[in-house]
Amino acid sequence: MTTHRLVATSAMGLESIVADEVKKLGYQTQTENGKIYFEGDELAIARANMWLRVADRVKIIAGDFRATTFDQLFEQTKAIPWEKYLPVDAAFPVQGKSVKSKLFSVPDCQAIVKKAIVERLKLAHKRIGFLDESGATFKIEVSILKDVVKLSIDTSGVGLHKRGYRLEQGEAPLKxxxxxxxxxxxxxxxxxxxxxxxxxxxxxxxxxxxxxxxxxxxxNRSFISEDWPWMSEKIWEDVRLEAExxxxxxxxxxxxxxxxxxxxxxxxxxxxxxxxxxxxxxxxxxxxxxxxxxxxxxxxxxxxxxxxxxxxxxxxxxxxxxxxxxxxxxxxxxxxxxxxxxxxxxxxxxxxxxxxxxxxxxxxxxxxxxxxxxxxxx
Structure with a gap:
């Protein structure tokens, strides 16, 4: 088992409730606006996804750093050991957002992060040419706030509000x-x-x-990280057994x-x-x-x-x-x-x-x- 830096995201005003939920699972927390940080292994990823009622998603923080140029963004992204998370055939779409930062062009930031990860994986896996991205999906997010870059991997997939029971809804449904x-x-x-x-x-x-x-x-639902090769079936079986x-x-x-x-x-x-x-x-x-x-x-x-x-x-x-x-x-x-x-x-x-x-x-x-x-x- 590896210890990961994790974050549970939440709607504004609900951070304290999500922090309490994470603490009840046995993990220490640090809270910022809309984000509850904690550390945990693969079992923690599965348990957080299974049990957090008020959180929106659970993500892995792959790295964070300051960047004001595209070169800095590329080199520091490439320095992250992405091979720890992404197998050679991983599909990894990159989404982004940028607020009050010098690197304000989100499409450019997404493209640079994608290129940097490709270069890192090719180096780590000794590959030449394209990566086919035919395997499990790892959704990457590049988030830049006041020139501080956070790179994360979504472990939930569909938002945690999707419990799997809402077949139909009214005009203005409550999450x-x-x-x-x-x-x-x-x-x-x-x-x-x-x-x-x-x-x-x-x-x-x-x-x-x-x-x-x-x-x-x-x-009664599934999570994107269930398909990841390093998240074993036994972990999910144990977590579902615990829930039962x-x-x-x-x-x-x-x-x-x-x-x-x-x-x-x-x-x-x-x-x-x-x-x-x-x-x-x-x-x-x-x-x-x-x-x-x-x-x-x-x-x-x-x-x-x-x-x-x-x-x-x-x-x-x-x-x-x-x-x-x-x-x-x-x-x-x-x-x-x-x-x-x-x-x-x-x-x-x-x-x-x-x-x-x-x-x-x-x-x-x-x-x-x-x-x-x-x-x-x-």
């Missing part, structure tokens, strides 16, 4: 990684009732169910998802079946104003519409006012709503216990948190 973060922030546990009154295609309730039964988010052993399929759940749109409820049910929760999540067509419950100490989490279409804003404002009035009748319930509406608290009727700035894609939102009163222990 699975953000949905999981909303559940984490609420500190919900599976012994408490859970309701999403704007469930759409069911992402938040399904992520809650996965957390409640401790199901690994990557269990840690899953608590017997954990009872009281999770409900509702939506005013019956078509969305059908989508949500199909997605829940694909995720393995056919009988565990209760989906129903219902307006928010019809919400009633006899349960106590519950958690309501939702992502209500943002009112970006003409004529929608007034309807959503009425809905938020209804929610505030209704939930006043259930003081032991905690309410967590993700909204871009600046006057959410005014509409809801009271100031949030806490709020947290989060980005839903490129939309700046606040996660409004209303904590319920604590009930005396029975």
């Amino acid at each position: 699975e990684t953000l949905a999981a973060a909303l559940v984490y922030i609420s500190k919900w546990n599976p012994n408490r009732p859970f309701v999403d009154p704007f469930c759409g295609s069911g992402t938040i309730p399904i992520e809650a169910a996965m957390i409640g039964q401790n199901l690994a988010p990557g269990y 052993e840690l899953a608590n399929y017997d954990q009872p759940l009281d999770i409900t998802g509702s939506d005013i749109d019956g078509k969305m409820i059908d989508l949500a049910k199909n997605n829940a079946i694909e995720a393995g929760f056919a009988d565990l999540i209760n989906f129903k067509q219902r307006q928010l104003r019809d919400f009633t419950t006899s349960s106590k100490d519950g958690v309501m989490i939702g992502n209500p519409p943002y009112g970006e279409r003409i004529g929608e804003k007034e309807t959503i404002e009425d809905m938020i006012q209804d929610m505030g009035r209704i939930m006043d009748s259930y003081p032991s319930w905690s309410v967590y709503m993700l909204s871009s509406m600046a006057d959410f608290e005014t509409l809801y009727g009271r100031k949030a216990t806490k709020k947290r700035k989060l980005f839903n894609g490129f939309i700046e939102t606040n996660y409004y948190q209303y904590w319920g009163i604590k009930l005396p222990r029975e």
Whole structure:
């Protein structure tokens, strides 16, 4: 096993949650904007991909250095021992980005990095002429920020938000990684009732169910690094076996998802079946104003519409006012709503216990948190 410099990437505002997830896997972390760095071997790569619910991707840092000229970029890229990672037949597309740097032409940077890696591999593998790139794929990224170059290899492939259960989705789907973060922030546990009154295609309730039964988010999907010759099949078998052993399929759940749109409820049910929760999540067509419950100490989490279409804003404002009035009748319930509406608290009727700035894609939102009163222990 080799120790690698690894980075888990995350959406802005979710770094601390991803760092906690990495620490729970047993690795020490360092955090920057959108990046959580840690060290680990091949087993760490597989476990991070399998278990990180809120991270976007897991990458290997192949090298980093300062460069202000194309010659520096070429020579320092070539100095990295790429043969440690890439076999002679590796396919290695190069993507790039550059911010506030002298080397601002991304296509040129990509081409130079590609050429430097080719030269290094030809030298290391004693090859003359072209490399055929017919083998496993290693996605390389060159990222330049303020003249500091970071070269990384993506171990995930398709983003980690793709769990494999979402067969269909609505018009404005919430990423699975953000949905999981909303559940984490609420500190919900599976012994408490859970309701999403704007469930759409069911992402938040399904992520809650996965957390409640401790199901690994990557269990039903594959990763690009599974095809790499130095990531042995046994590592992936062991990690999947660990995920199976840690899953608590017997954990009872009281999770409900509702939506005013019956078509969305059908989508949500199909997605829940694909995720393995056919009988565990209760989906129903219902307006928010019809919400009633006899349960106590519950958690309501939702992502209500943002009112970006003409004529929608007034309807959503009425809905938020209804929610505030209704939930006043259930003081032991905690309410967590993700909204871009600046006057959410005014509409809801009271100031949030806490709020947290989060980005839903490129939309700046606040996660409004209303904590319920604590009930005396029975």
